[in-house]
Amino acid sequence: MAVNSISFLIFFLVVFFIYYFPLKEKRKEQNILLLLASYTFYGIANWKMIPLLLLATGTFYGLGILIRKSNQITPKKASLLTTLGVCLGVGLLLYFKYLNFFITSFSDLFSSIGLTTNWSTFNIIMPLGISFFTFKLISYVIEVHRQHIEPTTDVVT
Secondary structure: OOOOOHHHHHHHHHHHHHHHOOOOOOHHHHHHHHHHHHHHHHHHHHHHHHHHHHHHHHHHHHHHHHHHHHHHHOHHHHHHHHHHHHHHHHHHHHHHHHHHHHHHHHHHHHHHOOOOOOOOOOOOOOOOOHHHHHHHHHHHHHHHHOOOOOOOOOOOO
């Protein structure tokens, strides 16, 4: 569903009217609606990537809480957890966005100097918005580590 399509406009208007009118003063219900609408919209683009999104957000949610607790007790552990979060995020990007690029580039490089390779690329479907949500997750764990923000303790918010 493209954001400039009629189906998106209808989807958006339905979510907006439910959000604004029946749930006007109900913050938690509004957040639940937005969460469900976001996952629905993402699922319409490629439903097979919803488990990845759930796993990534759940992992970084847990990391945020662990980093905050560790900051107060053992700052080195908090740094290690933050590094783990950054590495996981970069790993997501490297796998989904850049793995085939590197395989092709190195294969071309080796063939240009006379070496033959039998490397083949993988049939990887890049998740919608992988860079955006990965950098948001990385910045979240860094900001929690630096104590610029408090980690969320409510899954819905």
